[in-house]
Every structure is written in structure tokens, then in C-alpha cells.
Amino acid sequence: EPEVTQTPSHQVTQMGQEVILRCVPISNHLYFYWYRQILGQKVEFLVSFYNNEISEKSEIFDDQFSVERPDGSNFTLKIRSTKLEDSAMYFCASSGEANEKLFFGSGTQLSVL
């Protein structure tokens, strides 16, 4: 079965540094998402992306966050200046249609020190 690939699997960074989390969605999918899960808490929606623009974002997705699909295959999440509270598992997902099932990557564990 096709899969969503995320890199790196673990990222450690210092507070205030920029990080870029990378995802390769399934090739014929059109809808892309980022979710995150802080340890012990719910999986939270961050942003959805369709047709080269953000279609929806949560309150968490403030000006420190941005997403990009730079080359038609990668889908990236950038955190401009990381905070301690950004430490979480970040999941990328994609789907073929808007309300079809989501295919998730295995996540990037981000640790901000």
C-alpha cells in the first residue's frame, strides 16, 4: 500500500531555532495536513492544505508556523522560532478527496531544549 513518508523521525533543536519537518505525501493525493500530539494529550489539528494554499488552520498555527509544497512532491512544516511547548510528535497526512480517509506518516518527534 502507498505510504506517507516523514523525515526526520527525531529532531532535537534549541529554543529559538528554526526547524523544517518534511513529508512526502502519497503521489496522487490532493489534500495535505499536519497534526501534532504533545505527550499524553490529544492529537491536534494544525493545518490543511489544498490547491497550493492553506484551506484551514487552527489557533495553534500562528505566525511562527508555515507550510509549503515547494516541488510538487514534498510538503513541509516550518517553525520559525521554536519554543519549549512546541515539543511534540508531528504527523503529516494526505488524502485523495476532502473527506476520504487520511493516510498518516509515522511522525517526527520534535524535542525543543
Add this chain to the structure above:
Amino acid sequence: GDSVTQMEGPVTLSEEAFLTINCTYTATGYPSLFWYVQYPGEGLQLLLKATKADDKGSNKGFEATYRKETTSFHLEKGSVQVSDSAVYFCALLPTSGTYKYIFGTGTRLKVLA
């Protein structure tokens, strides 16, 4: 706002035991309901879904019935196997035309041989 509440884990069972993982939701209208499973080192995968009241989703011996009257979508399996050890996430997709899935915290299941 819309939300999902799952029973706390971890749940530890012996092989062939009966499994129930409780999930209740709060939402307006008639959301779609899902169970996702995350095996160690992998992304979340759709296990089953139900899109309207009284629908029963089933897959790999797991079942869940969409109960509008009790706003519940409990996951059950008659006889668990060691290979079912994973984290199980209940989720809903609101009816309001959003792409924003709402997840619970996840319930870790450990099945002992």
C-alpha cells in the same frame, strides 16, 4: 466545540480476552466517526469508520457502532491477539464541511501471550 473523549490507558489484556475501548463524542449534527490504530514505529492507519447513526464499522475482527442516543462509538473485539498491541485513536469529522478531524488522546493496548 466538538470533542472526543476516550478511556484512559494503558489497557493490558491476555490473548483471547474481550476488548472494549470506550469513546464518546460531542458534536453538532451527524459527524462521521473513526477508529485509527498506530502500531509501533508506524503512522496512524484507519481501522474502521461509520458515517451515520446505527452504522456498524468493522475490520480485522474489530467492530464499533455509531450510537447517536449515547453519543458513543466504542471499539470492541471478541478475542484479541498479541499483534493487536497498539495505540487506538477515536476520531470524528464534523459535518460542517471542514477538513479538521478531531482526535482523542489514544488508548494504548498491550496484549500478553
